[in-house]
Amino acid sequence: MFLTEAHRTLLTERTDSGATVYALVRTAAYTYTDGVLLDVGGSYIPTALTFEFSGDGVYTLSEYWLPGDGSYFAPSIREKFPESVQTDAISNLAFAEELSIAALRSAQRRFGITDFTPPEVTAARPPELAVGSAPDWAEYFRVTDDADGEISLENAYVWDVMVDLSAAGRYPLQISVQDRSGNQTRAEFEIAVK
């Protein structure tokens, strides 16, 4: 098991007696078995660290603040974080993505992995279905990777709950997949039911 961390500082507020650092912190745990890097857990959480300046350049951590759970999450951040960084702390998915990749890169470095290119998902045939059909998505989509070659759709997560095969319409379908090196792709398609 390899544990790693990536963070992004949103704001540092200094006072006469110390400083508070408002940051987004991503932790992640990986296993690397038989050449397969797997993300086996972690967290992504806004954090406020307060340091007291005690002279001679020494800062002591006086508070490690974490937001409340569930419905307390956003209100607790609005109470603690300065207004200018509240939105980024609560809902900026771009930072979540950036920090996930940073954590992944550190695990890849740790295990000497050099494949940083995620797999590609392509439509093998036009995603058009007849009302009432029962599709095998493996006939419709192909996953290929620069290092792994062809990846079976069985190793991908096909999110098709929005596709209503009982009624004509156009519906979104997502496919998430990762290669052996832990690089992830999420591809979106539109399924036409006629």
Ligand SMILES: [Ca+2]
């Ligand atoms: Ca790859």
